[in-house]
Structures are given as C-alpha cells and as structure tokens.
Amino acid sequence: MKGITAERVDDLTGFWSSGEEELEEEELILFDNVQFIYELALAQLELRSLGVEFEVTNGLREFKLLKEVDAEILKRKLAYFREIKGEYTDYFHITQKNRTRSVNQYLTHWIYPYKGKFHPQMIRALLNIIGLKKGDTVLDPFIGSGTTALEAQLLGINAVGIDISPLCVLQSRVKTESIEVLPLINEWKDEIQKRVNVNLFNLEKKSLNSEINKIPDEKVRNFYRMAKLVAVSDVARRKKEFSKAFRKNLELMVASAGDYVDVTEKLKLDLGSVDIRIGDTRALPLNDESIDGIVTSPPYSIALDYVTNDAHALKEMGLDPSEIREEFVGVRGKGEKKIELYNEDMKKSLEEMYRVLKRGRYAAIVIGDATYQGKKIETVKFVIDYAENIGFKLLKNIDKIIFGLYNVMQKENILIFVKGDLDLAEDKKYRCRGARAPKTCR
Ligand SMILES: C[S@@+](CC[C@H](N)C(=O)[O-])C[C@H]1O[C@@H](n2cnc3c(N)ncnc32)[C@H](O)[C@@H]1O
Known part of the structure; x- marks a missing residue:
C-alpha cells in the first residue's frame, strides 16, 4: 500500500517543529474533505453540543464565534474543524498519521479491509454530539472493525465493543491494544519474518502459525494473527503472493502502531480504556443502565452477507462459517423468512440497547434501507417505530447521502435517540443550543 508517509506530511505542516506557523486568524475552519450536507449538519451539531455560539460565513466553510469559548477544549475535541483561532486541532494532527491513500484510514484504522466501516470523522463528531466526555463509557454493540472504539479511545472516552464475529473482535482489539505492546511486537518481528521465507504457501503458513502460537503475550500474538489475516485477505481478494503481502502489511502495521504511540505522546492524549468482547447484541453481557452513550451501525443491508464476505478469514481462524452464521443478525434464513428473522433480531437488539443505556442518555444509530430480492425493505422506519415503541425518543434524523463507487x-x-423519561433540563440543554433554538427554550 503506497501513500503519504507521516514524516512527509509532518514536514509539510511543520507541526512537530516549535511554532504553529502561518495559519490564517480565521476563527473556525472546516477540513477540506467536509463536502456533504450531512457533514455540515454534524459539524454544526458538534459545535452546539460543545456550547459554541456561531455564525456560518464565507461560502459555508468558515464559522465566526459569537461568544468567547474555551478554544483549548475545542481544539482537543472537534472532528470537522481543521483550525480554531489560528491553531490546528488535535484531529488535524491525528489524521496526518496516515499510511494509506484514503483520508479516513489514519493510525490503525486501515488494518484489515472490512466492508461497511464507519467514517471515523463522523464517529468522533457523534461522540461529541451525544455529550460524551473523558471517563464516560460508550457502547458499540455491533463493533465491526472497531471504528467507535478507536475514536473513543482517542478522546479519552472508555469504550465497550461487542461483536458476534471473532474476526471483528480480533481486528478491533489489534487496532486499539497493539500500542501497549509495541516494543514486544518489535522483538518478535525478525523471528516471525523468517517463517515466511519458504515460498510454498501451505508449508509457509503452517510454520508461521506455529511460531505465532509460541508468543506468550496475547496482544502480541493477536497482532501477528491479524497480520497473517490481512495477507490472507490480500491473497484471496487481490491475488497477491502471500509472503510478499505478509511482509509489506506487517511493516505498515508496525509503523501505524508506532504513529499512534507517537501522536499520543506529542498531543499528550489521555486515552480511554477499551474492552472488546465477543458477544450477541440480542443478549448483551452488560448491566442495566451501565452505559453513557451508544454509537453503532447494525447490519442492515440484508443483501450483504458478512459471513460469506469474510469466509476466507473465518476459515483461516479455524471457524466453520456455516456454523456461526446462525448467530448473525441479517444473514439468517431465506426469502420472506429472512426479513422476519432480521426484524425479530433487531427488536431484541434495540431492547438490549435500551436496557443498558442510562436514562436521559443518547443512542446514535446509523442505518439505511436495504434492497432484498429487488424489493425495498424499510429498515429505517422499522427501527424508528420500534425504538419509539420501547421508550426511546427520536431527537434527530439526518439523511446521510453520499456518492459511492461510479457515483x-x-x-x-x-x-x-434519547432514552425516555428524559430529564427536562437535559432535553432543554440538547435542544436549546445555538441561534436557531425554538422559542420554548427561552
Ligand atoms: C455494519 S457492521 C458494523 C461496522 C462498524 N460500524 C465499523 O465501523 O466497522 C455490523 C456488524 O454487526 C455484527 N453482528 C451481526 N450479528 C451480530 C450479533 N448478533 N451480535 C453482535 N454483533 C453482530 C457483524 O459481525 C458486523 O460486524
């Protein structure tokens, strides 16, 4: 994977040199990659949630502050803004640490090509919007590739991530835990690399597996298991040669974990704790009202079969895809029955999210309608109706329209949503920010 190296970008920005140089004294400037209406809406919501009063100026890209703010706090937290009062935000520096060509695959986000990843910038904004602070705990009950956990960790918010897929649990752990064991990872590198010298695919992997299994530290072992799976995916999806793919990805993974350690030190980030567990969202292994916020995206594209999609990696992990699929939301059954089962599973998942969330706290759920056998399945309406039925109250419904491949x-x-019996003061705090607050707020 070729791309911008962190060093090159650091040279350009001059961040790691002493003075923050030559920024315009504009008050708040959006990142250049903010281009969709929903992003502008989220950018405004995150400012409001952080108590900022503002006016949009200069072609929608610059914002003028209407009241004095604590610029230091905003600099540490904001997701959609590159600069505040002439200084780069922390998020700007974080996103410069990118070993890939994709702007949103910085730090360890890129590790493993998982379909249906969240855009991390949106998650950082949502964590701000739902009012989560250092020391709070966010839950993503469908953690997937670990985006919510990594973004929460960066903001000092503790994260609990649950997924039914062992592959997702592994990748989420590796992305957030490898920074703790980087020196040990480096110690094992030569030994492991030696095992991929023989150019015979099966022999090579067998000897690699036995070497990886010898590693006593679980986090280090996970790191190398993941490196192997990234290479397995490169072989299956991109027809690459195993040993080359393994070596290249391993170098990049080590460099990305190093970037993460580096940026944590330079920005003095106080990272949140991360707890990633294998589990079923229909029966969450968590206590009632123990969670301060939920940010998640359940499976909704009934047509996208996560099990088949990752079958090669699951098999490599010694799992039987046909056995584990019965636990996955959205892939059980066929025809009409598939939709029925999906709805049942989603009801249980929403009930569980409701149970574990504290009262007056928020759940941000990203979901879309699916097309199955040529028919549109109205998943969004279904989720809103059922969530409201069990006591959630819908506060915002933002259309997220993007243009994907081939436009x-x-x-x-x-x-x-907010979990019902909302304390009126909390409600007012949420709705009454900014110039456009309804009259009832005054
Ligand atoms: C849309 S993906 C989440 C992607 C995630 N937001 C990200 O950024 O990578 C949905 C996830 O739900 C998981 N899942 C499916 N059924 C589940 C269940 N019963 N319990 C927990 N997780 C489940 C799948 O393994 C998949 O990773």
Whole structure:
C-alpha cells in the first residue's frame, strides 16, 4: 500500500517543529474533505453540543464565534474543524498519521479491509454530539472493525465493543491494544519474518502459525494473527503472493502502531480504556443502565452477507462459517423468512440497547434501507417505530447521502435517540443550543 508517509506530511505542516506557523486568524475552519450536507449538519451539531455560539460565513466553510469559548477544549475535541483561532486541532494532527491513500484510514484504522466501516470523522463528531466526555463509557454493540472504539479511545472516552464475529473482535482489539505492546511486537518481528521465507504457501503458513502460537503475550500474538489475516485477505481478494503481502502489511502495521504511540505522546492524549468482547447484541453481557452513550451501525443491508464476505478469514481462524452464521443478525434464513428473522433480531437488539443505556442518555444509530430480492425493505422506519415503541425518543434524523463507487448514490440515516423519561433540563440543554433554538427554550 503506497501513500503519504507521516514524516512527509509532518514536514509539510511543520507541526512537530516549535511554532504553529502561518495559519490564517480565521476563527473556525472546516477540513477540506467536509463536502456533504450531512457533514455540515454534524459539524454544526458538534459545535452546539460543545456550547459554541456561531455564525456560518464565507461560502459555508468558515464559522465566526459569537461568544468567547474555551478554544483549548475545542481544539482537543472537534472532528470537522481543521483550525480554531489560528491553531490546528488535535484531529488535524491525528489524521496526518496516515499510511494509506484514503483520508479516513489514519493510525490503525486501515488494518484489515472490512466492508461497511464507519467514517471515523463522523464517529468522533457523534461522540461529541451525544455529550460524551473523558471517563464516560460508550457502547458499540455491533463493533465491526472497531471504528467507535478507536475514536473513543482517542478522546479519552472508555469504550465497550461487542461483536458476534471473532474476526471483528480480533481486528478491533489489534487496532486499539497493539500500542501497549509495541516494543514486544518489535522483538518478535525478525523471528516471525523468517517463517515466511519458504515460498510454498501451505508449508509457509503452517510454520508461521506455529511460531505465532509460541508468543506468550496475547496482544502480541493477536497482532501477528491479524497480520497473517490481512495477507490472507490480500491473497484471496487481490491475488497477491502471500509472503510478499505478509511482509509489506506487517511493516505498515508496525509503523501505524508506532504513529499512534507517537501522536499520543506529542498531543499528550489521555486515552480511554477499551474492552472488546465477543458477544450477541440480542443478549448483551452488560448491566442495566451501565452505559453513557451508544454509537453503532447494525447490519442492515440484508443483501450483504458478512459471513460469506469474510469466509476466507473465518476459515483461516479455524471457524466453520456455516456454523456461526446462525448467530448473525441479517444473514439468517431465506426469502420472506429472512426479513422476519432480521426484524425479530433487531427488536431484541434495540431492547438490549435500551436496557443498558442510562436514562436521559443518547443512542446514535446509523442505518439505511436495504434492497432484498429487488424489493425495498424499510429498515429505517422499522427501527424508528420500534425504538419509539420501547421508550426511546427520536431527537434527530439526518439523511446521510453520499456518492459511492461510479457515483452511485447511497443513502443512510443517522438517528439520534434519547432514552425516555428524559430529564427536562437535559432535553432543554440538547435542544436549546445555538441561534436557531425554538422559542420554548427561552
Ligand atoms: C455494519 S457492521 C458494523 C461496522 C462498524 N460500524 C465499523 O465501523 O466497522 C455490523 C456488524 O454487526 C455484527 N453482528 C451481526 N450479528 C451480530 C450479533 N448478533 N451480535 C453482535 N454483533 C453482530 C457483524 O459481525 C458486523 O460486524
């Protein structure tokens, strides 16, 4: 994977040199990659949630502050803004640490090509929007590739991530835990590399597996298991040669974990704790009202079969895809029955999210309608109706429209619910920020 190296970008920005140089004294400037209406909406919501009063100026890209703010706090937290009062935000520096060509695959986010990853910038904004602070705990009950956990960790928010897929649990752990054991990872590198010298695919992997299994530290072992799976995926999906793919990815993974350690030190980030567990969202292994916020994206594209999609990696992990699929939301059954089972599973998942969330706290759920056997399945309406039925109250429904491959339009919705019996003061705090607050707020 070729791309911008962190060093090159650091040279350009001059961040690691002493003075923050030559920025315009504009008050708040959006990142250049903010281009969709929903992103502008989220950018405004995150400012409001952080108590900022503002006016949009200069072609929608610059914002003027209407009241004095604590610029230091905003600099540490903001997701959609590159600069505040002439200084780069922390997020700007974080995103410069990118070993890939994709702007949103910085730090360890890129590790493993998982389909259906969240855009991390949106997650950082949502964590701000739902009012989570250092020391709070966010849950993503469908953690997938670990985006919510990594973004929460960066903001000092503790994260609990649950997924039914062992592959997802592994990748989420590796992305967030490898920084703790980087020196040990480096100690094992030569030994492991030696095992991929023989150019015979099976022999090579067998000897590699036995070497990886010898590693006593679980986090280090996970790191090398993941490196192997990234290479396995490169062989299956991109027809690459195993040993070359393994070596290249391993170098990049080590460098990305190093970037993460580096940026944590330079920005003095106080990282949140991360707890990633294998589990079923229909029966969450968590206590009632133990969670301060939920940010998640359940499976909704009934047509996208996560099990088949990752079958090669699951098999490599010694799992039987046909056995584990019965536990996965969205892939059980066929025809009409598939939709029935999906709805049942989603009801249980929403009930569980409701149970574990504290009262007056928020759940941000990203979901879209699916097309199955040529028919549109109204997943969004189904989720809103059922969530409201069990006591959630819908506060925001933002259309997330993007243009994907070949300019095909993709629409999803960002739904923000509050867990019922909302304390009126909290409600007012949420709705009454900014110039456009309704009259009832005054
Ligand atoms: C849309 S993906 C989440 C992607 C994630 N937001 C990310 O950024 O990578 C949905 C996830 O739900 C998981 N899943 C499916 N059924 C589940 C269940 N019963 N319990 C927990 N997780 C489940 C799948 O393994 C998949 O990773």
